[in-house]
Amino acid sequence: MRIGIDIGGTKIEAVAIDDDFDVLATFRAPVRPGPNGVTAGAIEASEAVARAAGGEIESVGIGVPGAIRRGVVRNARNLCIESLDLETAVQQAIGVEVRVANDVNAAAVGAWGLRGASSKAFAYLNLGTGLAAGLVVDGRVWEGARGLAGEIGYVSADPHGPGHVDGLAGSLEGYASGSGVVAQWGVEGATAVDVFRAAAAGNTRAIAIRDGVYFGAASAVRVLALTFDPDTVVVGGGLTLLGRPLSDGMAKHFAAWSEASPLIASLELDAITSLLADERPVHAIGAAIMGERHG
Structure with missing residues (x-):
């Protein structure tokens, strides 16, 4: 089971998917701007969707606005973040492989894969x-x-x-x-x-x-x-x-x-x-795909 989390300007959406990109469980909550709020929200979303799906987590991918390098989020102005090592923070909290990517890049991978x-x-x-x-x-x-x-x-x-x-x-x-x-x-x-x-x-x-x-x-x-x-x-x-x-x-x-x-x-x-004609949560699915391709 792979988990994907999409952190947008107003909401956090998470999914658990299988190898066929089928959605096993979903989670949605309002986003809390700022480094602490975004980090806590990502951890909570990961844990909530994992409980709902009831399987073992293989990897977690997170899509978030801003410039991303080596898991560090920079200049995410809609989230009030200047610099945040989100990848390390979430990985330490949940204990599995995590990859953080730009949210639109994650959506691109999701749309590309689903097509x-x-x-x-x-x-x-x-x-x-x-x-x-x-x-x-x-x-x-x-x-x-x-x-x-x-x-x-x-x-x-x-x-x-x-x-x-x-x-x-x-x-x-x-x-x-x-x-x-x-x-x-x-x-x-x-x-x-x-x-x-x-x-x-x-x-x-x-x-x-x-x-x-x-x-x-x-x-x-x-x-x-x-x-x-x-x-x-x-x-x-x-x-x-x-x-x-x-x-x-x-x-x-x-x-x-x-x-x-x-x-x-x-x-x-x-x-x-x-x-985009697909009604599935493309951003979160793409994040899950990118999480599985970590490194």
């Missing part, structure tokens, strides 16, 4: 609390020299766009993430769902923000295609609840760019891009 592990150059674009991508090349995650490969949320798509990430104007994350949508809306206590409901009701400003999500998501795919040249791009995360309108909105941008540029047309952006 049959056939793609040679696979990109997973996560539109969640933040925006980032995970890259899988020939079955292995590409993390880059500093563990920051895929952090394309910091890329500016429009110098006159909304300032959200570290004051950078028009960042992809500012356009197409839950936190970016809420920041643009500017209403205390609101969520991205509230903004989309307002857009559906005809609110002009909400419609503009929603259309910005389409532009930002499409721009993120274009960045991935031009820098990584994937054969497959899967889009996941909370904003994919927009469903078909998101796909159609992205497709309109793909078509316009392709009409203007033969090079962009050759990327076949619409053909290689799809929304």
Whole structure:
């Protein structure tokens, strides 16, 4: 039995899986920001899902936001963590092999595996609390020299766009993430769902923000295609609840760019891009897979 834990901006989700990636047990709880809260939450999630599954733990994988090197989490701003050796802390507490990886990288491995592990150059674009991508090349995650490969949320798509990430104007994350949508809306206590409901009701400003999500998501795919040249791009995360309108909105941008540029047309952006259709907890499953591949 392998355990995978996904630590997101708002929740911790854990699964126990077997060798066929079938989910044996699940656990979910609110995340507690800060080094102590995140560490305790990971340990509690591991123990809870192990009890529910009733088997012997072989390994534990943990997906967490931020730059990860040798199990140390750095610059996870949504979790209020500057530096935390999460891998060592959890391993000492539960006594089995633990691997900590970037959460979007873990999701990329999960999505790649659940789609049959056939793609040679696979990109997973996560539109969640933040925006980032995970890259899988020939079955292995590409993390880059500093563990920051895929952090394309910091890329500016429009110098006159909304300032959200570290004051950078028009960042992809500012356009197409839950936190970016809420920041643009500017209403205390609101969520991205509230903004989309307002857009559906005809609110002009909400419609503009929603259309910005389409532009930002499409721009993120274009960045991935031009820098990584994937054969497959899967889009996941909370904003994919927009469903078909998101796909159609992205497709309109793909078509316009392709009409203007033969090079962009050759990327076949619409053909290689799809929304994540699997309802299983991809982030946590991917973390479990990566935990089993420790080292």
